[in-house]
Amino acid sequence: MTTLAEAARPLAAADSAFRADVLAGLAAPRRAIPARWFYDRAGSELFEAITALPEYYPTRVETALLRAHCGEVAALAGRGRAVIEFGSGSSAKTPHLLSAIDPAAYVPIDISGDFLRASADALAADFPALPILPVEANFMAPIALPADVARLGKLGFFPGSTIGNMAPAAAVDLLRTMAGTLGEGASLLIGIDRIKSSDVLIPAYDDADGVTARFNLNLLTRINRELDGDIPVDAFRHRAIWNAAAARIEMHLEATRPISFTVDGTRFTMAAGETIHTENSHKYGPHDARLLLRAGGWTPIAEWTDAADNFALILAEARAPATAP
Numbered sequence: 001m002t003t004l005a006e007a008a009r010p011l012a013a014a015d016s017a018f019r020a021d022v023l024a025g026l027a028a029p030r031r032a033i034p035a036r037w038f039y040d041r042a043g044s045e046l047f048e049a050i051t052a053l054p055e056y057y058p059t060r061v062e063t064a065l066l067r068a069h070c071g072e073v074a075a076l077a078g079r080g081r082a083v084i085e086f087g088s089g090s091s092a093k094t095p096h097l098l099s100a101i102d103p104a105a106y107v108p109i110d111i112s113g114d115f116l117r118a119s120a121d122a123l124a125a126d127f128p129a130l131p132i133l134p135v136e137a138n139f140m141a142p143i144a145l146p147a148d149v150a151r152l153g154k155l156g157f158f159p160g161s162t163i164g165n166m167a168p169a170a171a172v173d174l175l176r177t178m179a180g181t182l183g184e185g186a187s188l189l190i191g192i193d194r195i196k197s198s199d200v201l202i203p204a205y206d207d208a209d210g211v212t213a214r215f216n217l218n219l220l221t222r223i224n225r226e227l228d229g230d231i232p233v234d235a236f237r238h239r240a241i242w243n244a245a246a247a248r249i250e251m252h253l254e255a256t257r258p259i260s261f262t263v264d265g266t267r268f269t270m271a272a273g274e275t276i277h278t279e280n281s282h283k284y285g286p287h288d289a290r291l292l293l294r295a296g297g298w299t300p301i302a303e304w305t306d307a308a309d310n311f312a313l314i315l316a317e318a319r320a321p322a323t324a325p
């Protein structure tokens with residue numbers, strides 16, 4: 001359902017970015033649409049449902065790590081900083097961190113504007129004295145932080161292994177952009193999912209209840225609604241594949257029969273079995289994860305994992321690397 005506020009919203013820059021990404025992605029020899037476009041209102045809600053699935057271990061493990069170790073994070077990162085969260089979504093994990101580090105301000109950044117504001121309002125009820133300054137933005141680009149936090153020390157918070165959506169080279173670029181946004185002396189608390197057996201990974205991205213399938217297919221519904229499309233959504237099925245060589249889960253939307261459709265006046269055809277690649281979720285071993293951070297301008301100073309080493313929470317500092325051997 002479209003709310004009045006949504007219907008009245010003028011054509012924003014984000015809409016033309018969505019259109020450009022979808023049209024280019026559908027026309028490419030290997031069809032692919034960036035994963036950030038999953039997160040309309042329905043997609044954000046479906047993702048929240050994914051985080052509660054028994055098969056989807058990352059949220060559960062990371063939340064337990066945060067709960068167990070936020071005191072240590074506070075001791076290492078220091079209190080009274082501004083916490084800047086990248087891709088805050090529902091801000092579900094944030095209260096643990098905020099209670100422990102007693103920040104001077106909280107800046108949630110998310111691409112899904114109405115979801116961002118609703119989450120900020122909910123959090124404000126639990127932290128009435130905390131200045132909450134939401135920023136609606138795609139964090140892949142440099143972000144101007146609110147002037148109120150300019151003079152404060154910064155703690156970046158990038159949970160959920162969202163970094164895994166990017167290929168390693170793009171992840172390094174993003175980490176460098178974050179270091180630029182947060183400035184000298186900043187810290188970053190980041191969650192990174194580990195490489196593990198595909199017996200655990202595949203069900204996490206292809207659950208028995210089909211919630212992840214609905215999350216993936218919702219992208220097509222969004223395209224139809226927002227970009228005047230007539231994609232036959234029922235002609236697609238959700239696929240989750242472990243690409244061992246690239247150490248990543250790939251999500252695809254596979255055409256189950258030959259189809260033809262239009263989006264924004266452009267016609268596309270797909271043969272049965274052809275796919276639209278909709279998400280990568282890269283996984284990292286212990287050495288890879290730390291190397292990734294260093295390459296991105298961040299020096300790891302502490303790391304916490306669960307007993308099964310399924311997920312890692314890493315605290316790092318923005319520090320110029322020593323150039324001499």
Ligand code: AVJ
Nearest residue numbers: 050160161162165205212281
């Ligand atoms: C939000 C990108 C971390 O890759 O695990 C969950 C998204 N996709 N199930 C992930 C997702 C399918 C999630 N991230």
